[in-house]
Amino acid sequence: xxxxxxxxxxxxxxxxxxxxxxxxxxxxxxxxxxxxxPSGCGKTTTLRMIAGLERPDSGEIFCGDQxxxxxxxxxxxxTEKRNLGLxxxxxxxxxxxxxxxxxxxGLDMKNESSSEKDKRFEELEKLFQLKxxxxxxxxxxxxxxQQRVALARxxxxxxxxxxxxxxxxxxxxxxxxxxxxxxKRLHQTLGCTIVFVTHDQMEAMTLATSIAVMNxxxxxxxxxxxxxxxxxxxxxxxxxxxxxxxxxxxFNDGEQLASSLLNKTKFDKNNVKTLxxxxxxxxxxxxxxxxxxxxxxxxxxxxxxxxxxLNISGKSIFAISSDQPPGNENDIIGLSFKLDGLHTFDRNxxxxxxx
Amino acid sequence: MVSLNPTNQNSLLIRIKxxxxxxxxxxxxxxxxxxxxxxxxxxxAPIISxxxxxxxxxxxxxxxxxxxxxxxxxxxxERVFTSSISEKIFWTPLKNSITVSFFATxxxxxxxxxxxxxxxxxxxxxxxxxxxxxxxxxxxPSQAMATAWxxxxxxxxxxxxxxxxxxxxxxxxxxxxxxxxxxxxxxxLSYFPFAFLLFSSALSKIxxxxxxxxxxLGAKTKAIWxxxxxxxxxxxxxxxxxxxxxxxxxxxxxxxxLGTPAKYTLLSTSLYSSVRSNESGVVAVLAIVLSLIGVxxxxxxIWVVRKWQRFVTVGGKGIKRQPSKLGLFRTPTTxxxxxxxxxxxxxxxxxxxxSTLMREPGNFSFSxxxxxxxxxxxxxxxxxxxxxxxxxxxxxxxxxxxIAGSASIICGALGLLIGYAVVRLPxxxxxxxxxxxxxxxxxxxxxxFAAAYLSLFAVAxxxxxxxxxxxxLLILVMVVTYLPYASRxxxxxxxxxxxxxxxxxxxxxxGFWRRIVSILAPLQKSALVIAIILPFITGMKELSLxxxxxxxxxxxxxxxxxxxxxxxxxxxxxxTILIIGVVVMISVLILNxxxxxxxxxxxxx
Ligand SMILES: Nc1ncnc2c1ncn2[C@@H]1O[C@H](COP(=O)(O)OP(=O)(O)O)[C@@H](O)[C@H]1O
Ligand SMILES: [Mg+2]
Numbered sequence: 001x002x003x004x005x006x007x008x009x010x011x012x013x014x015x016x017x018x019x020x021x022x023x024x025x026x027x028x029x030x031x032x033x034x035x036x037x038p039s040g041c042g043k044t045t046t047l048r049m050i051a052g053l054e055r056p057d058s059g060e061i062f063c064g065d066q067x068x069x070x071x072x073x074x075x076x077x078x079t080e081k082r083n084l085g086l087x088x089x090x091x092x093x094x095x096x097x098x099x100x101x102x103x104x105x106g107l108d109m110k111n112e113s114s115s116e117k118d119k120r121f122e123e124l125e126k127l128f129q130l131k132x133x134x135x136x137x138x139x140x141x142x143x144x145x146q147q148r149v150a151l152a153r154x155x156x157x158x159x160x161x162x163x164x165x166x167x168x169x170x171x172x173x174x175x176x177x178x179x180x181x182x183x184k185r186l187h188q189t190l191g192c193t194i195v196f197v198t199h200d201q202m203e204a205m206t207l208a209t210s211i212a213v214m215n216x217x218x219x220x221x222x223x224x225x226x227x228x229x230x231x232x233x234x235x236x237x238x239x240x241x242x243x244x245x246x247x248x249x250x251f252n253d254g255e256q257l258a259s260s261l262l263n264k265t266k267f268d269k270n271n272v273k274t275l276x277x278x279x280x281x282x283x284x285x286x287x288x289x290x291x292x293x294x295x296x297x298x299x300x301x302x303x304x305x306x307x308x309x310l311n312i313s314g315k316s317i318f319a320i321s322s323d324q325p326p327g328n329e330n331d332i333i334g335l336s337f338k339l340d341g342l343h344t345f346d347r348n349x350x351x352x353x354x355x
Numbered sequence: 356m357v358s359l360n361p362t363n364q365n366s367l368l369i370r371i372k373x374x375x376x377x378x379x380x381x382x383x384x385x386x387x388x389x390x391x392x393x394x395x396x397x398x399x400a401p402i403i404s405x406x407x408x409x410x411x412x413x414x415x416x417x418x419x420x421x422x423x424x425x426x427x428x429x430x431x432x433e434r435v436f437t438s439s440i441s442e443k444i445f446w447t448p449l450k451n452s453i454t455v456s457f458f459a460t461x462x463x464x465x466x467x468x469x470x471x472x473x474x475x476x477x478x479x480x481x482x483x484x485x486x487x488x489x490x491x492x493x494x495x496p497s498q499a500m501a502t503a504w505x506x507x508x509x510x511x512x513x514x515x516x517x518x519x520x521x522x523x524x525x526x527x528x529x530x531x532x533x534x535x536x537x538x539x540x541x542x543x544l545s546y547f548p549f550a551f552l553l554f555s556s557a558l559s560k561i562x563x564x565x566x567x568x569x570x571x572l573g574a575k576t577k578a579i580w581x582x583x584x585x586x587x588x589x590x591x592x593x594x595x596x597x598x599x600x601x602x603x604x605x606x607x608x609x610x611x612x613l614g615t616p617a618k619y620t621l622l623s624t625s626l627y628s629s630v631r632s633n634e635s636g637v638v639a640v641l642a643i644v645l646s647l648i649g650v651x652x653x654x655x656x657i658w659v660v661r662k663w664q665r666f667v668t669v670g671g672k673g674i675k676r677q678p679s680k681l682g683l684f685r686t687p688t689t690x691x692x693x694x695x696x697x698x699x700x701x702x703x704x705x706x707x708x709x710s711t712l713m714r715e716p717g718n719f720s721f722s723x724x725x726x727x728x729x730x731x732x733x734x735x736x737x738x739x740x741x742x743x744x745x746x747x748x749x750x751x752x753x754x755x756x757x758i759a760g761s762a763s764i765i766c767g768a769l770g771l772l773i774g775y776a777v778v779r780l781p782x783x784x785x786x787x788x789x790x791x792x793x794x795x796x797x798x799x800x801x802x803x804f805a806a807a808y809l810s811l812f813a814v815a816x817x818x819x820x821x822x823x824x825x826x827x828l829l830i831l832v833m834v835v836t837y838l839p840y841a842s843r844x845x846x847x848x849x850x851x852x853x854x855x856x857x858x859x860x861x862x863x864x865x866g867f868w869r870r871i872v873s874i875l876a877p878l879q880k881s882a883l884v885i886a887i888i889l890p891f892i893t894g895m896k897e898l899s900l901x902x903x904x905x906x907x908x909x910x911x912x913x914x915x916x917x918x919x920x921x922x923x924x925x926x927x928x929x930x931t932i933l934i935i936g937v938v939v940m941i942s943v944l945i946l947n948x949x950x951x952x953x954x955x956x957x958x959x960x
Contacts, residue, residue, distance in 0.1 A: 014782060053858050055377055072366075074373040078380065079861040086862040092855035096877040105873075106863035157863060 002064025002160055003029040004050060004193060009059035011045055011217075019045045020056070021217035027195060027210070029064070032187045033222075034204035035197045037214030038240070043197040046214070047163050050195065051086050052079035063161060080109075084161040085154030089169060091146050093138040099149050100134045106157035124152040144175045151186075162194040168203065180207055201241045205229070213237045230340070235349035238276050244307060246276040246343070247317040254315030260292040264337055267344050267352055274345040281341025282319035284308065286326050290334030296327055310335065382867045387776035387785040390769075394792050396819075397835050401807035402795070408810045409639035416636070431636030435644075444637065445644075448625040455538050455610070455621060456603040462543035463599050464592065466695060467550020472580075473692055474551075475558045478678040480689040486555070489692075491700040493548035494939050496896035496913055498608035499932050500541040503703035505612060506710045506925060508532040513616045515923030519706070522716045533617035541609050544699040546602055550595045557591040558584070576679050590663035597656040601649055605800030607899035608913075612920060623899065626802050630903045635810055642803035650798045704936065707929040711742075728926040742930045750908070751915035752934070758826060758901075758911060759894030762833035766841040767886035769834065771879060774845030779854070793842035796835050801900035808832045809903060824906040836900055837890040844889075848882035881949065888946045892939050 004027040011020040020042045027033045035043045048054040050061060052068060055076070061068040067075045068082060093102055103124060104117040112120075125131060128148040138146055147167065154162065164183075168176045184207060187194055198204050204211050205225045212222040213236070221233040232238035238246050249258045250273060261275045287293055297316065298309035305322045312335075319335070327333045344352040378384045410427055417424040435445045470489055474482045492500070508527045509518030520527050530536055565587075566579050574582065610621040620628075626641045681688055710716060711728045731741025742748050773789055780786040796804060808831070812822040822828035856878060860870045876883070898913040905914045912935050919928035 051858075051862060053854075053861065071370065071373060074369055074376065076373075076377065076380070079858075080864045080866055082862075083864070084862060086859070088855050088859065090855060092859040094856050094859070094874060094878070096880075105860065105865070109864035109869070153859075153863070 005062040007060040010057045025219045032194045032209045034208035034211045036204040041214045042217040085159035086163045089166045091150040103153045128152045164196045235345045244318045250274045257312045273347045276343040278341030279318045279320040281338040283336045285334040290336035383779035401811045404811040405639045405807040435640045448620045448622045452621045458539035459542035459603045460599045463547040466547040471554030490548040501609045501612040503706040534619045537613045593659040601652045642806040645803045646799045711930040751910045751912045755912040758829045762830045763887045763891035766890040770841030770845030770886045773842040774849035778849040797839035
């Protein structure tokens with residue numbers, strides 16, 4: 001139960017871009033933090049630096065009052081001493097050890113007595129429904145069982161901090177939902193800090209208590225999931241979170257729509273480079289009754305609502321409507337924009353705040 | 356990136372301190388650095404020494420012709436290439452080597468290709484067994500074939516007991532008994548299994564769908580072979596060709612046994628006689644020439660492989676080709692395949708064994724059989740003890756086990772350590788250097804490498820004592836020669852395991868040794884066994900590498916068999932070779948048992 005503080009972390013693998021680029025962030029104690037970003041943005045590298053498996057070129061890492069790493073003082077705490085739990089995308093269960101041996105390995109390292117090991121194993125066996133699997137080898141387990149063994153192995157030593165690197169990406173979609181619930185429950189019972197890496201924004205939104213959106217080696221925004229969604233601090237965050245994506249428009253590409261959106265705000269055209277509107281903030285009405293007219297291109301009913309593809313003088317956008325759309329394909333209808341889903345970004349792709 | 360503050364000297368010092376302490380905390384770095392130092396000496400120093408020997412005056416010549424010991428000279432280069440004896444020590448052997456290599460390679464290639472096709476893709480009788488039996492010649496020491504030939508075809512030209520045919524009353528002509536013909540045939544029969552292995556594996560890797568598509572388009576079996584399969588085998592053929600040539604050039608036993616009586620010299624035997632007559636300058640020049648030929652062949656091979664890369668179709672789904680029905684040809688092809696097995700594996704074995712059991716060669720009467728050569732009781736016509744009582748044989752047996760055994764254990768361990776350092780320090784200088792340097796010995800034929808070691812360790816240099824005449828030198832040279840295979844398999848084993856299992860242990864608090872013992876070693880168990888047994892097998896059969904380094908007292912079984920031949924004790928030589936064969940076979944069986952791996956992958960080297 002300790003906060004994680006990263007200070008000016010830099011990691012270069014020798015390419016022309018930095019894997020982690022002067023990253024500073026604090027993950028509050030007891031949070032379920034999702035490190036969210038596209039593949040290759042440096043999530044795994046960051047996680048591995050926290051675990052001590054990768055050494056930063058410079059910067060500092062603290063966990064509570066422990067210094068994990070500091071290039072200022074030269075301190076470095078070995079991975080073995082950090083008392084954390086790490087789960088790999090591949091689980092990395094040792095193929096030559098049984099489920100029992102895998103799970104109690106960490107206790108072995110602490111020279112725990114065998115009665116202590118048995119006791120702890122029984123607890124974990126119950127918690128993760130591993131009954132009758134004790135003497136199996138990893139190759140004799142299903143994907144979901146392997147996952148649970150990996151979780152149990154990580155938790156056996158009561159770590160201060162859990163690090164998980166895309167642990168759900170190898171599972172099929174049903175199992176993934178189940179494991180998400182399991183992880184959430186786990187966080188509520190254990191209450192320890194969890195850093196969870198994913199590139200799936202849906203997973204991050206549903207699991208996290210805080211999301212850190214990462215892009216090209218830096219963290220663009222750290223906030224509660226709804227805050228990230230409602231108030232993205234940068235164009236990247238706005239585009240990355242939400243499905244279907246936020247509609248993005250600028251004055252070169254969709255001049256008419258951009259002007260119409262800009263009219264709703266009180267910003268000057270000179271300051272604004274890009275505008276974005278969430279699909280659910282577009283209300284569909286009959287022709288000439290909205291802020292602007294558009295042609296319906298596609299209608300995809302999802303059951304709960306309708307995803308409507310629209311064309312406004314050449315620019316295609318999506319709207320989500322909870323009511324039956326007021327027209328069919330190729331009909332012209334009216335659109336009105338709600339301010340809460342409308343965002344403006346400046347030349348640096350940063351959000352323009354209405355003061 | 357955070358830039359350094361240049362005014363702050365302290366921060367720079369701290370940075371350096373951190374860097375060093377970080378590196379020292381990393382076991383892979385420490386292991387890597389130590390390996391770099393050791394290997395630099397063991398690999399680079401012999402190469403430098405041989406180059407310097409080729410152009411510096413020996414003490415002997417300095418005394419004879421005046422001049423300073425070690426002075427720079429072209430004398431030896433001239434002696435090899437232009438002097439009056441150059442014809443004898445270089446040009447004729449070169450010509451002979453080329454002739455023999457050409458025919459041996461051609462036969463080996465043809466046998467390998469035909470047999471691989473028959474075994475992998477047709478319904479000849481016993482294909483299941485042939486797959487294994489046909490690689491047996493590869494496990495026999497290379498002198499087995501040659502001595503078996505000699506036991507059979509020897510005529511009165513050389514001393515010792517007569518050959519079997521001779522005792523039947525038929526005197527084989529010289530051209531059949533000695534010289535290029537038997538050398539080429541024996542080498543071909545020794546080396547075709549290599550071609551057989553490579554062709555078999557290439558054939559099984561060809562995506563069966565390529566052939567199926569052709570047959571849907573109306574191609575018959577014959578068309579599929581000529582239009583699809585054989586063209587796809589071109590890259591393999593080129594590789595087999597070049598590697599077999601390289602092997603035949605470096606072979607010592609066959610030309611020594613079958614060439615010497617007819618004064619038919621190859622480059623390898625010429626190098627050996629120069630060593631025997633203490634011509635270290637000439638030895639160095641010849642060794643360099645042999646190595647250069649080796650390097651050239653290897654470069655051509657790399658070039659060919661690269662050129663044909665786009666040609667190689669990966670992704671055979673492991674579906675076996677339906678064996679084609681040979682119809683009328685089934686019986687003749689079966690006879691052919693089994694005949695080759697008989698000639699190359701069973702035949703030599705039987706001939707060798709018979710010769711040690713018959714008191715007089717060629718006399719098949721019952722009373723002529725006995726164990727005299729083994730027990731040493733009533734050995735006809737020589738004052739030698741038998742195999743079981745001879746102190747020389749016992750010493751050689753002990754030495755062979757000690758030398759091949761230690762070398763293979765060291766090799767296995769080194770291979771995994773190199774693998775560890777190379778894979779765990781990716782992109783660093785150490786990793787690249789280790790990879791390259793452990794491959795270097797591959798470029799030098801065993802004879803050349805041995806010559807280099809001879810010159811390097813003949814005298815004490817600095818803290819390194821003179822090792823000539825000691826068992827350690829033999830172990831050392833074996834370790835270094837087999838290093839390319841050991842490190843290659845070590846690297847690939849480490850790659851396969853990946854860092855994660857180890858990291859998972861690290862996170863749970865396991866220190867370096869603990870990770871090695873509980874995680875890495877068990878995971879690498881079968882890799883380690885292979886990495887030890889393979890060099891052991893090679894070491895037991897090794898001759899060319901050690902033949903010029905042994906001294907009385909450090910003889911191995913292989914060199915002892917050559918000594919016996921030199922003295923005309925054919926039966927004892929044959930018995931010694933049989934012992935080697937048996938030890939090797941047992942090792943191979945253990946290897947198969949323990950690892951269940953395909954021999955093809957292991958013996959490729
Ligand atoms: N061991 C490594 N060696 C070289 N480059 C690496 C290594 N690990 C990661 N990288 C590079 O660093 C960048 C970030 O990688 P990573 O942290 O794995 O991204 P993510 O987990 O977000 O997909 C990538 O460009 C990747 O190619
Ligand atoms: Mg990753």
